[in-house]
Amino acid sequence: MAEILQVDGIGVCRTGYGRQLGGGLFEFRLRHDAAEILRSVGKPARAEPGDQRILLRVFCHAYGDRLVLLLGGYDKGADPNAGRQDREIAIARKRLADFKRRARH
Numbered sequence: 001m002a003e004i005l006q007v008d009g010i011g012v013c014r015t016g017y018g019r020q021l022g023g024g025l026f027e028f029r030l031r032h033d034a035a036e037i038l039r040s041v042g043k044p045a046r047a048e049p050g051d052q053r054i055l056l057r058v059f060c061h062a063y064g065d066r067l068v069l070l071l072g073g074y075d076k077g078a079d080p081n082a083g084r085q086d087r088e089i090a091i092a093r094k095r096l097a098d099f100k101r102r103a104r105h
Contacts, residue, residue, distance in 0.1 A: 001028070001058070003041045010062040021059070025071070025092055028058040053077065057085065059092035061099075071095040 004017050005028050012018030012028055019027045030037065033053050035045035055077035061069045071092040074084065 003037060003043070004028075005058070005060070005068065007041070009065075009068055010060075021089060023093065023096075024061050025089070025096060026060050026062070027089075028060055029076075030054045030056045031076075055080070057088065059089060061096050069096070069099065071099075 005012060008015070008017070010018070010026060013020050013026050017029060019029065021027055031053060032040070037054070038045040055075065056073060057076050058073035059071045061071060063069050072088055072095060074088050076085070
């Protein structure tokens with residue numbers, strides 16, 4: 001997250017690391033091993049024995065042009081079920097709505 005999301009913010013949606021979900025929500029997704037991720041940002045990568053793909057989904061909202069709110073996420077490698085992703089997106093949407101409601105007051 002520090003190498004990609006922190007640097008690119010919502011710009012990750014123009015790459016394979018992100019996707020717009022609508023309603024102000026976007027998804028940051030990892031589906032590479034650590035070495036691939038580091039190489040993609042121009043950093044030296046050490047190949048570690050047993051390196052495995054990282055399959056994570058983090059649901060976010062760009063708040064202004066300097067903050068990214070992390071609203072939820074899960075390990076898709078541990079639970080690749082589409083229903084799980086739908087539930088996690090629904091939770092993130094609820095958290096975003098709660099945040100927006102509190103920000104108005």
